[in-house]
Every structure is written in C-alpha cells, then in structure tokens.
Amino acid sequence: xxxxxxxxxxxxxxxxxxxxxxxxxxxxxxxxxxxxxxxxxxxxxxxxxxxxxxxxxxxxxxxxxxxxxxxxxxxxxxxxxxxxxxxxxxxxxxxxxxxxxxxxxxxxxxxxxxxxxxxxxxxxxxxxxxxxxxxxxxxxxxxxxxxxxxxxxxxxxxxxxxxxxxxxxxxxxxxxxxxxxxxxxxxxxxxxxxxxxxxxxxxxxxxxxxxxxxxxxxxxxxxxxxxxxxxxxxxxxxxxxxxxxxxxxxxxxxxxxxxxxxxxxxxxxxxxxxxxxxxxxxxxxxxxxxxxxxxxxxxxxxxxxxxxxxxxxxxxxxxxxxxxxxxxxxxxxxxxxxxxxxxxxxxxxxxxxxxxxxxxxxxxxxxxxxxxxxxxxxxxxxxxxxxxxxxxxxxxxxxxxxxxxxxxxxxxxxxxxxxxxxxxxxxxxxxxxxxxxxxxxxxxxxxxxxxxxxxxxxxxxxxxxxxxxxxxxxxxxx
Numbered sequence: 203x204x205x206x207x208x209x210x211x212x213x214x215x216x217x218x219x220x221x222x223x224x225x226x227x228x229x230x231x232x233x234x235x236x237x238x239x240x241x242x243x244x245x246x247x248x249x250x251x252x253x254x255x256x257x258x259x260x261x262x263x264x265x266x267x268x269x270x271x272x273x274x275x276x277x278x279x280x281x282x283x284x285x286x287x288x289x290x291x292x293x294x295x296x297x298x299x300x301x302x303x304x305x306x307x308x309x310x311x312x313x314x315x316x317x318x319x320x321x322x323x324x325x326x327x328x329x330x331x332x333x334x335x336x337x338x339x340x341x342x343x344x345x346x347x348x349x350x351x352x353x354x355x356x357x358x359x360x361x362x363x364x365x366x367x368x369x370x371x372x373x374x375x376x377x378x379x380x381x382x383x384x385x386x387x388x389x390x391x392x393x394x395x396x397x398x399x400x401x402x403x404x405x406x407x408x409x410x411x412x413x414x415x416x417x418x419x420x421x422x423x424x425x426x427x428x429x430x431x432x433x434x435x436x437x438x439x440x441x442x443x444x445x446x447x448x449x450x451x452x453x454x455x456x457x458x459x460x461x462x463x464x465x466x467x468x469x470x471x472x473x474x475x476x477x478x479x480x481x482x483x484x485x486x487x488x489x490x491x492x493x494x495x496x497x498x499x500x501x502x503x504x505x506x507x508x509x510x511x512x513x514x515x516x517x518x519x520x521x522x523x524x525x526x527x528x529x530x531x532x533x534x535x536x537x538x539x540x541x542x543x544x545x546x547x548x549x550x551x552x553x554x555x556x557x558x559x560x561x562x563x564x565x566x567x568x569x570x571x572x573x574x575x576x577x578x579x580x581x582x583x584x585x586x587x588x589x590x591x592x593x594x595x596x597x598x599x600x601x602x603x604x605x606x607x608x609x610x611x612x613x614x615x616x617x618x619x620x621x622x623x624x625x626x627x628x629x630x631x632x633x634x635x636x637x638x639x640x641x642x643x644x645x646x647x648x649x650x651x652x653x654x655x656x657x658x659x660x661x662x663x664x665x666x667x668x669x670x671x672x673x674x675x676x677x678x679x680x
Contacts, residue, residue, distance in 0.1 A: 203473055204471050204473040204474070204475050204510070204511075205510040206471065206475065206505055206508040206510040206511050207508070207510070208503075208504040208505045208507075208508045209477070209478070209481075209503070209504060209505055210478060210481050210482070210499055210500070210503040210504070210505055211503065211504050212250075212251050212502050212503065212504070213250045213251065213502060213503060213504040213506070213507040214504070215250065219507065219508070219509055221246070221249070221250050222246070223242050223246070224512075224619070224623075225250065225507060226241075226242045226245040226246060226253065227242065227529075227620070227623070228507065228512050228623060229245075229250070229253065229254055229257070229501065229506075229507070230242075230245075230257070231525065231623065231680055232469050232470070232501075232506075232515075232680065233254070233257055233258070233307055233310065233469070233501055234257065234302075234305070234306035234307040234309075234310050234528075235302050235303070235306040235309075235310060235521060235524040235525045235528045235529075236306075236524075236525040236528050236529035237529065238528065238529055238530070238531045239531070239599075239602050239603060250502065250507060251502045254498070254501040254502045255498060255502060257307050257501075258307070258344065258494065258497055258498055258501065259494075260307070261305070261307035261308040261311070261343075261344065262308070262343070262344035262345075262494055264305070264308055266337065266340060266341065267297055267301065267340070269333070269337070270290065270293060270294065270329075270333060272285055272290050272329055272330055272333075273330055273333050273334070273337075274330055274334075275329075275330050275416060276330070276414040276415060276416035276417040277328075277414060277415040277416045278414065279416070280329075280416065287327060287328070287329055288327075290329035291323055291327075291329045291332055291554065292543065293329075294329065294332060294333050294336065294554075295543065295553040295554055296539050296543065298312070298313075298336070298553060299520070299523075299524065299539075299542065299543070299553070300539075302520070302524045302528070303524055303527050303528050306524065306528060308340065308343055308344075311343045311344065312336065312339050312340050312343050313520060313553075314465075314468055314469075315339045315342075315343060315350070316336070316339055316553075316554075316556075316561075317468075317556060317561040317562055317564070318385075318386065318464065318561060319339070319350075319354045319360070319386060320363075320385075320556040320558070320559050320560065320561040321335055321357075321359045321360055321362075321363040321556075322363060322554070322555050322556060323359075323554040323555055324555060325359075325362050325363045326358070326359060326362040326363070328358070328359075328362075328415065328416045330416050331357070331358040331359045331362065331416065332359060332554060334357055334358060334359065335354070335357045335358075335359035335360065338350070338353045338354055338357055339354070341353075343493075344493055344494045344497065345492070345493060345494070346490070346491050346492050346493070347457075347461060347486070347491040347492075347493055348446065348447075348450050348490075348491045351382075351386060351387060351446055352442070352443055352446050354386075355378070355382070355406075355442060355446070356409055356419075356442060358418065358419045360378070361378075361409055361419050362419075363559070364377045364378040364381055364559065365377040365378065366378045366406060366409055367409055367410055367412060367419050368410075369403060369406055369407050369409070369410075370407055370408075370410055370425040371404070371407050371408075371425055371426060371427035371428075372425075374400075374403045374404055374407065374427070375403060376399050376400060376403040378403070378406055379399045379400075379402035379403040379406055380399050381559050382402065382406075382449075383398070383399065383402070383449075385559060385560060387449060387453070387456075387457045387460065387461075388453055388456050388457060388460055389456070389460045392456055392460070393434075393453045393456045394434070394453070397432075398433050398434060401431040401432055401433045402431070402433050402445055402449075404427040404429070404431050405427075405431050405433070405440040405441060405442065405444065405445035406442055406445065407425060407426050407427045408421050408422055408423070408425055408426030408427075408441065408442070409421060409422075409442070410422050410425040426441065431445075433445060433448055433449070433452075434448060434449070434452035434453060435452070436448050436452060450491065454487055454491075455483070455487065457491075458483035458484075458486040458487045458491070459479060459480070459483045461483075461486065462479050462482035462483045462486055462496065463479045465482070465496070465497075465500070466478060466479050466482065466500070468564070469500070469501075469506075470500070470505070470506060470511055471511050471514050471515070472514065472515060472565050472566075475505070478505055481499075482496050482499065482500060485499050509624075512623045512624055513622070513623035513624040513676065513679040513680070514679070515565060515679065515680045516564075516565050516566055516568050516569055516678055516679060516680070517568070517678055517679065517680045518551055518562070518564065518568055519545075519546035519549035519550060519551040519568065519577075519580075520546055520551055520553070521680060522546070522549070522577060522580070522581065522678075523542050523545065523546055523580070523581075523584070525680075526581060526584060526585075527584070529620070529621065530588075530599055531599060532584075532588045532595060532599075533588075533591075533592075533595065535587045535588060535590075535591040536587070536591065537587075538584075538587070541583065541584075541587075542584075545580045545583070545584075546580075548576060548580070549568070549573055549576055549577060549580060550562070550568065550573060551568075568678075569678060574678075577672075577678070578672055578673055581668075581672045582669055582672070585665050585668045585669060585672070586665065588665075589661050589662065589664075589665045593658070593661040593662075594661070595661070596660070596661045596664040596665060596668075597655045597656065597657075597660040597661055597664065600613060600616075600617065600655050600660070600664055601655050601656075603616050603617065603620060604616045604655075606654070606655060607655075608651050608653060608654045608655075610636055610639050610640050610648050610653065611632070611633075611636045613639065613655065614632060614635050614636040614638075614639045614667060615632055615636075617664070617667060617668075617671070618632065618635060618671060621671060621677065622671075622674075622676045622677060622679075623676075623679055623680060624676065624679075625676075626674075626676065631674075635667060635670055635671070638666055638667050638670040639663050639664070639666065639667045640663070641659075641662075641663055641666060643659065643663075
C-alpha cells in the first residue's frame with residue numbers, strides 16, 4: 203500500500219517533515235548505500251534540492267573506473283598470461299562493491315541496470331565480456347535510455363546470454379527480441395504481438411562474427427536478413443539500430459511508463475503511485491529519454507521525501523552489507539572481500555549472477571525463514587570482525603555520533619535511529635535495547651556517570667547492541 207500524499211514539487215521542509223539527519227540518511231540510503239557522519243553534516247549545510255542534485259551530478263560526472271589489463275583479452279591471452287578467469291571476474295565485482303562503499307550513488311544505479319538488463323556470467327564465463335557489459339551500464343547509467351538499450355543489445359555478454367550471436371538470417375532466434383519487448387522496454391503483453399517479435403528477431407540478425415572465445419562478436423553482412431520487416435505496423439529493412447529507433451518512436455509512451463514505474467518501485471515504494479509515474483514518464487519523453495532529468499525530478503521531490511515512503515523497501519543483500527560498512531565508516535578488515543562476496547551470494551545476490559533474465563525478484567523476495575537467519579549470521583560476522591580488528595572503531599564512531607555521551611539510553615537511541623529508517627515505534631523497544639548495551643556492567647556505574655564510551659568494554663557493548671539491532675524487523679528495511 204502506498205500512503206504518500208505529496209507530489210513531484212520540489213521538497214520544501216516543514217514542521218511535520220524537516221530537513222534533518224533522518225531525511226539526509228533517507229536520501230543517501232535510497233540513492234546510494236547510506237551516508238556517514240561527515241556526509242550528513244555537510245548535507246545539512248545545503249538544501250534538500252542541492253544535496254540530491256549534487257549526489258546525482260557528481261555520480262554522473264565520475265570518471266570510469268580504470269579498465270583491468272584483461273578488459274579485451276580472448277581465451278588465448280588469458281591462458282598465455284596464466285590469468286585465472288574466475289579470479290578476474292571476482293576482481294571486477296569486488297571493484298564494484300568497493301566503489302559502493304567509498305561513494306556508492308553511481309554503483310547503486312549501475313546495479314539497478316544490471317538487474318534490469320540481466321545477464322549471467324556463467325553463461326559465457328568470460329571476464330572481458332563481463333567487464334564490457336558493466337562498462338556499458340556504467341557509461342550510460344545516467345544517460346539516454348535509448349542509447350543504453352542499443353549498446354547493451356550488442357554487448358557480447360548479452361549476445362551470449364539471450365542467443366543473439368546465434369540469430370542468423372537462415373536460422374532466426376527470437377529469444378532476445380522477446381525479452382527486448384517484454385522485460386527491457388515495454389513490459390509483458392504491452393503493445394507488441396508475436397508477429398512483432400518474429401519480425402524484430404530478423405532485424406536483430408547479423409551479430410555473428412565470432413573468431414575466438416573472448417574476442418569481439420562483430421557484425422557480418424552475410425548473416426544479416428536485409429529484407430523488409432514490419433514491426434508495429436511500420437515497414438523497412440531495419441537492422442538493430444533501426445529496430446530500436448522504431449521501437450522508441452512507435453511505443454515511446456509505453457517505454458517511458460515501464461521504465462519510470464520500475465525506477466519508482468526500486469527507489470521509492472514497491473506500490474506505484476500512478477500519478478507520479480505518469481508525471482515522470484512525461485518528463486522522460488519530454489527530454490528524449492534522457493534519464494538524469496527524471497532522476498533529478500524524483501529525488502528532489504516532496505513525494506520522495508514523504509515520510510510514508512521511508513522504510514518501505516527491504517534491503518537487498520548488497521545493500522545490507524554495503525550500507526552497514528559505509529554508514530558506520532567501519533572500514534576494511536581481513537577477508538572482507540572474500541567473506542562479503544560469498545556472504546551476499548549465499549543470501550541470493552551474487553553480483554553478475556541474477557537467477558534469470560527477469561533479474562532478482564527483489565523487495566520481500568529477499569526474505570524467507572532461511573535467508574533471514576543467514577542475514578543475521580552474516581552481519582554478526584561482519585560486526586564481530588570490525589570489533590576484533592580494532593576495538594576503538596565502534597566506540598570512536600559512537601563518540602562522534604553522540605557527542606561523547608555517557609548516558610547509555612542516549613547512546614542506544616542514537617545508534618538505533620542512525621541505522622533504522624523510522625526508528626522504533628515503542629519506547630519499550632528502546633529500553634530493551636538499552637539493557638542489551640548495558641550488558642553485565644553494574645547499574646551503579648551508569649547511575650553515577652562513571653561509565654563512558656572510552657571504557658575497554660565499550661566496543662563489545664556496541665557489538666552486542668548491533669547484534670540485537672540487526673535481528674529487529676526494522677533493520678531489514680530501507
């Protein structure tokens with residue numbers, strides 16, 4: 203259910219919905235992987251519109267990550283260099299997760315597009331194909347959606363995953379044409395027929411020039427069906443680019459609605475607000491399918507900041523891990539990459555390996571009885587590793603968070619409200635959590651003010667509180 207009542211006008215803080223640390227955390231939590239304390243302080247010096255715009259424009263202008271040495275290697279180059287292919291794939295995915303911790307906005311959007319234009323590494327097992335696919339997603343993450351569709355269509359990863367490299371004039375394959383309409387641009391049974399799929403598959407022929415595993419998949423004139431095709435009632439000798447142009451010209455309204463609805467459900471609320479989606483789609487059409495104006499309109503809006511839209515999405519495994527590390531500035535520790543990668547994989551979100559062409563189901567599908575327990579155990583391990591690595595990490599962070607409070611109830615409330623999008627609904631829940639923080643320390647040390655976050659026990663106490671916190675239903679929400 204969507205209970206928000208506001209529209210897409212620019213968010214103006216009011217007495218019942220202020221621009222405060224909680225609002226900053228909401229913006230950063232949804233648009234990226236959360237805000238740390240210095241970022242929250244800096245954001246409060248700006249207006250909500252300035253902060254959201256800066257996050258988007260900074261992310262859009264970021265230089266591309268450096269390409270790995272193997273970015274364009276074929277199988278022979280990998281073998282001659284003694285480079286393990288799986289290790290190279292892991293290198294690229296670790297880089298994406300590392301960047302998510304250090305900044306995160308672009309990486310959050312890239313992951314959204316990876317889920318939307320789903321491909322699976324295990325289909326081709328080629329790190330260079332995998333890198334080239336993510337390079338396209340990264341370069342176009344905030345750009346033109348039509349361009350993104352064109353470029354993704356002919357990446358070797360996609361040509362492999364949906365059989366495009368097998369699609370020839372003498373042996374057409376309809377797989378990619380069907381998913382192009384159903385999953386990538388229009389939505390299921392929305393504005394196309396089976397005949398449109400058949401004709402579109404003919405336009406998509408020609409990408410069969412294949413000389414070595416891992417090498418480029420190039421265009422071949424002699425495998426392209428250069429005959430006339432009729433798609434959406436329009437006839438021409440369309441190739442891939444021509445088909446996609448016709449798709450956007452003939453079905454632009456449906457595409458805009460489909461993409462904006464998916465953006466809305468991923469970043470705002472799982473239940474779409476029809477009026478908001480319609481307005482966003484109009485903006486996308488008005489700007490010729492440029493994505494940044496739509497994102498700017500959405501993330502600066504009163505609707506996005508509406509309190510009814512906070513804490514209504516379930517964190518993905520990637521969000522669960524990266525937001526914990528990023529928000530708390532909990533840094534690196536031994537085996538974090540190895541542990542983190544396989545941890546989120548066990549929770550159902552191995553980067554580069556969505557379950558199928560529809561991507562990850564997301565939201566409530568992340569939670570079942572088995573995975574909920576695994577989520578607890580996963581963050582238990584991360585929380586312990588932070589404590590074990592440096593027993594001043596938690597207390598020093600809590601000192602900055604609370605102004606070095608010596609009141610255990612105040613420390614507990616600050617930590618809870620920092621991590622939970624809406625805090626806790628009952629005072630008794632805060633009291634229970636405070637008891638966890640106090641642990642076995644005699645009450646008189648708290649009553650007379652002798653206890654402080656400088657005590658040797660403080661790291662262990664905060665770890666116990668975090669263990670309690672991550673088991674609360676509210677912690678799973680974003």
